[in-house]
Amino acid sequence: MxxxxxxxxxxxxxxxxxxxxxxxxxxxxxxxxxxxxxxxxxxxxxxxxxxxxxxxxxxxxxxxxxxxxxxxxxxxxxxxxxxxxxxxxxxxxxxxxxxxxxxxxxxxxxxxxxxxxxxxxxxxxxxxxxxxxxxxxxxxxxxxxxxxxxxxxxxxxxxxxxxxxxxxxRAELETDKQNPEVSAGVFDLLRVFQEILARHKEEVLLEIVRDEMTMTEMLERLRNMVLSSGELNLRVFFERARSRRELVLAFLSVLELVRTTEISLIQRETFGEIVARVSS
Structure with missing residues (x-):
């Protein structure tokens, strides 16, 4: 391109x-x-x-x-x-x-x-x-x-x-009609990320020393949060970021686990909350 x-x-x-x-x-x-x-x-x-x-x-x-x-x-x-x-x-x-x-x-x-x-x-x-x-x-x-x-x-x-x-x-699952789900796309993910990023613009920057999280650590955090419950609301995951740098790492970690098919992204309604789920 x-x-x-x-x-x-x-x-x-x-x-x-x-x-x-x-x-x-x-x-x-x-x-x-x-x-x-x-x-x-x-x-x-x-x-x-x-x-x-x-x-x-x-x-x-x-x-x-x-x-x-x-x-x-x-x-x-x-x-x-x-x-x-x-x-x-x-x-x-x-x-x-x-x-x-x-x-x-x-x-x-x-x-x-x-x-x-x-x-x-x-x-x-x-x-x-x-x-x-x-x-x-x-x-x-x-x-x-x-x-x-x-x-x-x-x-x-x-x-x-x-x-x-x-x-x-496969046989029809009971949840197929009762809980219709749609796959979440990249633009849906960007929309949620943008909302969380806007909040971080309002944060007060303090001169403090703290360990910066790496991409590897962020990937491990996401894996653990998804595996512990089977699925994870990504808004909750993004809101745990302590800085805008961590927020970007969180966004990239979601895309990486989607790429490796470790997780899939779904919405229970159009433009609804995006949920990361362990891929079957």
């Missing part, structure tokens, strides 16, 4: 960043964003970790997620609110020292342009059909619909291949 240059990235993000956002120093090195299935990989030296979110996720996936969260029609996107939320996610990535891929920044510029055009007064001389054709959102809506179509087709093919490879079926 192509990346923007640091100068180009800084020019765009400087127009969207909040002056109150302090940078978070991530001890594990640079992190890159690519898509939907979380994965952490190390370089050959073992010193740099990269966060990879999967093959299909990108700016359109993030937009669709935000539109679902707003509970609005894809044909009537509230551009101002969606743009603000989108830029908020980019600021979060920047604050975590995540290297944002170029197509995320291109979409940010597109949203800002559409938002600006929506603020212009309508042409009083334009006919009704011309106004519909000139809706600044139209091209974006078409792209989102096309993306949804291809994504649905890919999911159908994947499901079909999975079924064909299956050699056995």
């Amino acid at each position: 192509a990346r923007t240059s640091p100068d180009a990235k800084g020019e765009l993000m400087s127009n969207t960043s909040d002056s109150s956002n302090a940078g978070v120093s991530v001890p594990t090195g640079a992190i890159s964003v690519a898509g939907a299935q979380p994965e952490i990989v190390a370089d050959q030296s073992g010193e740099e970790l990269k966060l990879i979110l999967g093959e299909f996720a990108g700016p359109l996936d993030l937009l669709l997620y935000l539109i679902r969260q707003e509970q609005v029609s894809i044909y009537d996107i509230p551009v101002a609110r969606i743009t603000d939320e989108y830029l908020r996610y980019l600021r979060l990535m920047q604050e975590m020292d995540i290297s944002v891929a170029g197509d995320f920044l291109v979409m940010a510029a597109t949203l800002i342009e559409i938002k600006s055009r929506m603020l212009l007064p309508p042409d009083p001389n334009a006919a009704a059909e011309d106004e519909d054709a000139s809706d600044p959102r139209r091209e974006l809506v078409d792209r989102l619909l096309e993306h949804q179509k291809y994504k649905a087709a890919a999911e159908m093919l994947w499901s079909r291949a999975t079924v064909e490879q299956a050699v056995f079926t």
Whole structure:
């Protein structure tokens, strides 16, 4: 995936960043964003970790997620609110020292342009059909619909291949209908992380000396908390962090255990609390 240059990235993000956002120093090195299935990989030296979110996720996936969260029609996107939320996610990535891929920044510029055009007064001389054709959102809506179509087709093919490879079926569990669950995605995890991170911005920094937790220790803490009860509300896990540095380590440790399939993330309702569960 192509990346923007640091100068180009800084020019765009400087127009969207909040002056109150302090940078978070991530001890594990640079992190890159690519898509939907979380994965952490190390370089050959073992010193740099990269966060990879999967093959299909990108700016359109993030937009669709935000539109679902707003509970609005894809044909009537509230551009101002969606743009603000989108830029908020980019600021979060920047604050975590995540290297944002170029197509995320291109979409940010597109949203800002559409938002600006929506603020212009309508042409009083334009006919009704011309106004519909000139809706600044139209091209974006078409792209989102096309993306949804291809994504649905890919999911159908994947499901079909999975079924064909299956050699056995299990009986229906009692909880299947009584307690429907959905898999939690990376953007759901980012939403919870962002809420906890916002609280840490309010903390008073004290000049105290204390041992800094390592990534290995954070992974062990997460394993123990999940194994002790079988499942763990991740909000509780994040809130145990004593500093913003520990909070970032906690976030990365969740992604690492998902990558190694030691845990799975579920929600009991859409946009509900995210629970880490020991993988079966």
